[in-house]
Amino acid sequence: MDASDQSKLSLTExxxxxxxxxxxxxxxxLFSDAQAESVTADSIAKASGVGLRTFYRYFRTxxxxxxxxxxxGVGDWLNLIESTPASVSIGVTLEQAARRSFTELRTSTExxxxxxxxxxxxxxxxALLNVWLRVVNDTEIKLISVLETRMRxxxxxxxxxxxAVAANTAQRMAISAWVHGAEPESAENEPVDIAVxxxxxxxxGLDTDAHA
Known part of the structure; x- marks a missing residue:
């Protein structure tokens, strides 16, 4: 959830x-530092300072x-697309959002x-990969809704x-290059350039000039 969504929530939420x-x-x-099978819901709860029952109120597994x-990060990327003026073509909008999201990724340490x-x-x-793929799929569904409001x-x-499929796939491939690659030796190997x-x-073949 991004900052703009959080501002709409009640204090309890x-x-x-x-x-x-x-x-x-x-x-x-925990998952990054240990074998996945050795990580348990209980160990996550303890590391978070909450009880196991609290953990299961938030997560099923x-x-x-x-x-x-x-x-x-996905929410930030969608916000960049949604906040771009409707006068900007969808092709340019998607490229600008990709460039900005990876620029912010580079400069952010958090x-x-x-x-x-x-x-x-x-x-x-x-099991972890299934969660990541679910996030990717949910992103595509959300992106369709965002694009529906932007295209003519x-x-x-x-x-x-x-x-939506093209933008989501491009972003996913760029993220994969960022995650698994070493620091690029040339500009064309930068994740943002892969995305674009x-x-x-x-x-x-698609009408990249289409806008609302």
Whole structure:
């Protein structure tokens, strides 16, 4: 959940969201530092300073606890797309959002190293990978809703879905390059450039000038 959403919550809801994110942070640390099978809901709860019953009020399984941390960056990216003026073409909007999100990722230190460590572990554990793929799928669904408000009335719903799939896939591939790669030796290997290149390839043939 991003800052703009948090501002709309009541004090009780904000406290719950803070607790949820704290548990997620501790879960990510444990999964990043140990074998997944050795991490338990109880160990996550203890590291978070909450009881096991409290943990299960927030999460169904131990693996689900990593979702909020992964969703945070996604929310920021969607906000960048949604806040771009409608006069800007959708193609430019998606590229600008990709560039800004990765620029902010580069300059931010909060949670960035942890997310990178976590995602390097996620791909080797089916249960954790399932959570990450669920976050990716949920992002695509949310992105369709965002694009529906930005593209011109009457735009073919299939084209909106294709834009969402293209943007989501490009971002996911760029994140994968950032997570698993070493520091790039050339600009063309920068994650943001991978995202933009993928966007252009995947949206070729679509009306990238379409806007509301």
């Amino acid at each position: 904000r406290r719950k969201e803070t607790t949820r994110l704290e548990i997620s942070h501790r879960a990510a640390e 131990k693996e689900d606890a990593i979702a909020p941390l992964l969703e945070n 949670n960035v190293a942890l997310v990178r460590r976590l995602l390097r572990v996620v791909v080797h554990d089916p 009335p009457g735009t073919d719903p299939l084209e909106i879905q294709l834009f 290149r993928c966007l252009r390839i995947l949206t070729a």
